[in-house]
Amino acid sequence: MDFKVDAELEDMRKNIRHFIDHTVDPLGDQIEREDHIPEHIMKLSKEIGLFGLSIPEEYGGLGIGMVGKCVMYEEIGRTHNGYTTVIGCHTGIGSVGIVEMGTEAQKQKYLPRMATGELTGAFALTEPSAGSNATALKTVAVKKGDKYIINGSKHYITNAPIADVFTVMAITDQAKGAKGITSFIVEKGTKGLIIGKTEEKMGLRGSHSSEVFFEDCEVPVENVLGVEGQGYVNALKILGNGRAGLAARNLGSCQKLLELSLKYAHERVQFGKPIVEQQIIQHYLAEMALDIESLRSMTYRVAWMVDEGMNVIKEAAMIKLLGSEIYNRIADKAVQIHGGLGYIKEYPIERYYRDARITKIYEGTSEIQKNIIASQLMKQYAASHSVNA
Known part of the structure; x- marks a missing residue:
């Protein structure tokens, strides 16, 4: 590599x-x-x-x-x-x-x-009854001639208020469960596509998420993305592909927090000397650096695997989990190093602390990533023991 x-x-x-x-x-x-x-x-x-x-x-x-x-x-x-x-x-x-x-x-x-950037993209999967359980969709698409009629709703859809193109998951055959989900491309301005209220969030200000409603929304058959019935598989591929990228974004935030913490630790004087000379602060900084290098190594390994066309279901889940957990740990240490200054809005540390929290939830919660990792381990174990039997 x-x-x-x-x-x-x-x-x-x-x-x-x-x-x-x-x-x-x-x-x-x-x-x-x-x-x-x-x-x-x-x-x-x-x-x-x-x-x-x-x-x-x-x-x-x-x-x-x-x-x-x-x-x-x-x-x-x-x-x-x-x-x-x-x-x-x-x-x-x-x-x-x-x-x-x-x-x-x-x-x-x-x-x-x-x-x-003439067109902005969004991904519409999550529903009030289908978050971590992505197969429990209620949004339905019924084929009528050369169109599909979509009815249902989505929420927490990032970029929805500014999006021009939505990748939408909907049920086309309820009897087939996950194999009855199909993905569609739906354009802004399509009749029956309604953007709902913008959610007030803990963090990520400037990035807006909202509800999306489909009321007899007519989508031409040529806007089916991939093969009918492969929408759930498509969703997993889309989410899996993006997890190395999300980890890299978390990595950048972690690096910035370490830089800010190093600077502050050299400038802040307590008990007659810069706090960077206190062993506990040095330990915090060392732990942050160790986490960052661990995240960096695994992020680029998974990215390399993606470029090589390798199966990264397990590794993508690992890097999503690792990236979000490390970001939250480092944000917490950065607040502690900065003390009271890390808790007020005049300095960016508290903002990173709030923003970090969503990374353990969106694009697959930390708990779901653990489920994926365990499932892949069990499959690998079963396959290896079947071969050796």
Whole structure:
């Protein structure tokens, strides 16, 4: 495994780092206050190619593979997580389905405009009765001639208020359970597609999630994504593909928290000396660094496996679990190192602390990741013992 990036990708990384540190990050407090990402930031993000991270070159994207995406995600993760989530949702679960499962006609229609950011993507799976149990969908799609009529609702849909293209999961055959779920591409403005109220969240300000309703929503048959009945499999692939990217974004946030903590520990004086000279603070910093390097190593290993076309169901779940747990641990230590300053809104530490919490819930809870890992271990055990029998 060689995770060394080429000169072109390294130049891109440096440019993104400069953009994030000098253009986006100084506006973190403003984004937090206004719950809005300034339009000029989004415009610049599109111009430098951030909306095309997941899209192949032939459709106008960067075509840099999962390792390359993780390099960019790590840099993006260094700033306000609301901004990070808007970009990450679009380039991850919002567009990967079309890239991986779309027909050539679908790719030609949507991907070039998604690469430039003209169209923003969202992923609509979660429902009031179907969160961790993603097979318990109530949204139904009934085929009538050359159309499907979709009825139902979704909630907690990231990017929904700004999305132009939704990847939607719905039941097409209730008798088949998970094998009766189909995925669809639904465009903004489609009759019967209604965007509901925007949720007030603990964190991720500037990134908006909302309910989505389908009331006799007519979707043409050519907007079926993949094969009818393969929607649940598609959802697992889309979520699995994005987990290395999410871990890389968490990694960037962890690195930023370590840098802020190191700086503060050298500047803050207690008992006549900088607190960095206190052994307990040194231990906190050492533990943070150890967690970061562990996360970095596994993130890029899983990304490499994705690029090699390997099965990463277990490893993707591991990296999602590890990334969210480490981010929360590091955010907690950063608050402790900063003391009272880490608890007030004048400094970004408390914001990272709040933002970190959702990573243990969205795109598959930590508990579900453990279930996936255990299930894969049992399958591997059964397969190896069957061969040896």
